[in-house]
Amino acid sequence: MRIAVIGAAGRMGKYLIQATAEAEGVTLGAAILRPGSSLVGADAGEIAGVGKLGVAAVDSIQACAEDFDVLIDFTPPGLTIQNATACAQLGKAVVIGTTGLSDEEKNQLNALAEKTSIVFAPNMSVGVNLTLKLLAMAAEILGDDYDVEIVEAHHRHKVDSPSGTALRMGEVVAEALGRDLNECAVYGREGKIGPRTQKEIGFETIRAGDVVGDHSVWFATEGERIEIVHKASSRMTFAKGAVRAAAWLEGKKSGLFDMQDVLNLK
Numbered sequence: 001m002r003i004a005v006i007g008a009a010g011r012m013g014k015y016l017i018q019a020t021a022e023a024e025g026v027t028l029g030a031a032i033l034r035p036g037s038s039l040v041g042a043d044a045g046e047i048a049g050v051g052k053l054g055v056a057a058v059d060s061i062q063a064c065a066e067d068f069d070v071l072i073d074f075t076p077p078g079l080t081i082q083n084a085t086a087c088a089q090l091g092k093a094v095v096i097g098t099t100g101l102s103d104e105e106k107n108q109l110n111a112l113a114e115k116t117s118i119v120f121a122p123n124m125s126v127g128v129n130l131t132l133k134l135l136a137m138a139a140e141i142l143g144d145d146y147d148v149e150i151v152e153a154h155h156r157h158k159v160d161s162p163s164g165t166a167l168r169m170g171e172v173v174a175e176a177l178g179r180d181l182n183e184c185a186v187y188g189r190e191g192k193i194g195p196r197t198q199k200e201i202g203f204e205t206i207r208a209g210d211v212v213g214d215h216s217v218w219f220a221t222e223g224e225r226i227e228i229v230h231k232a233s234s235r236m237t238f239a240k241g242a243v244r245a246a247a248w249l250e251g252k253k254s255g256l257f258d259m260q261d262v263l264n265l266k
């Protein structure tokens with residue numbers, strides 16, 4: 001599979017270029033930058049800080065349409081939808097790591113997945129995807145007597161809250177407990193909030209410094225507390241997962257998948 005990375009100079013973009021260059025069975029076909037970027041024409045490997053790779057960065061999907069089979073996209077939500085629409089028209093597969101999509105944008109991806117194959121996941125790391133399984137198991141065993149609280153911490157540049165991973169963790173726990181997250185989620189408590197209700201699932205957000213991504217899920221009752229914790233220490237773990245997802249899409253004509261499909265965890 002020939003991979004194109006869009007948002008190539010971004011925090012994730014650079015790791016995605018490196019991970020693609022280092023992976024077996026895939027090649028870097030293209031690197032795409034914001035139109036007008038001063039880096040257009042520069043070597044993708046040099047943008048990523050890994051030395052020349054022989055791929056000159058371009059400023060649009062159309063400019064490299066002949067050079068790739070699957071696009072990896074970690075960009076803002078509105079742009080992600082535009083990119084996925086272009087890929088569906090061109091018959092290209094897409095791996096999407098972008099978080100913070102609205103329900104309407106998620107519906108748009110669902111519709112696009114009838115025309116092309118898409119992996120869409122808020123966290124591409126193996127560790128987080130295993131953690132999702134552990135959370136479902138914990139919630140099923142512990143049941144309603146344990147209060148569930150989800151705490152996430154990320155770097156100061158992150159623009160969405162709670163993180164996509166925290167929300168997915170909430171969805172997994174809510175489903176295992178027979179709840180609808182839309183009805184039981186409580187975000188960022190403040191003021192005279194009164195006692196906790198039994199079935200709420202709380203979310204707390206920390207934004208500080210250069211934290212790559214920490215998630216902690218509490219199951220707490222009278223007398224004990226379990227914490228299931230995942231800490232990412234390098235963005236390379238997300239990049240490797242995204243490249244694995246891109247390779248996994250080979251031969252898949254259409255459909256919306258997530259990392260649980262890629263890792264065979266369903």
Ligand SMILES: NC(=O)C1=CN([C@@H]2O[C@H](COP(=O)(O)OP(=O)(O)OC[C@H]3O[C@@H](n4cnc5c(N)ncnc54)[C@H](OP(=O)(O)O)[C@@H]3O)[C@@H](O)[C@H]2O)C=CC1
Binds near residue numbers: 013123238
């Ligand atoms: N699923 C997962 O495993 C993970 C998901 N994420 C998610 O990925 C997303 C990106 O995160 P991160 O890399 O930290 O963010 P960055 O802001 O570093 O990267 C976003 C990239 O998108 C580019 N971009 C923005 N607007 C445009 C535009 N109009 N045209 C072309 N390119 C554009 C930016 O270009 P420029 O550099 O010119 O501004 C930048 O390169 C977030 O939603 C984050 O939550 C992050 C890590 C892991």
Ligand SMILES: O=C(O)C1=N[C@H](C(=O)O)C[C@H](O)C1
Binds near residue numbers: 162212213
């Ligand atoms: O923005 C980030 O950095 C990250 N975003 C993802 C999320 O919102 O869950 C995944 C990871 O934790 C890093």
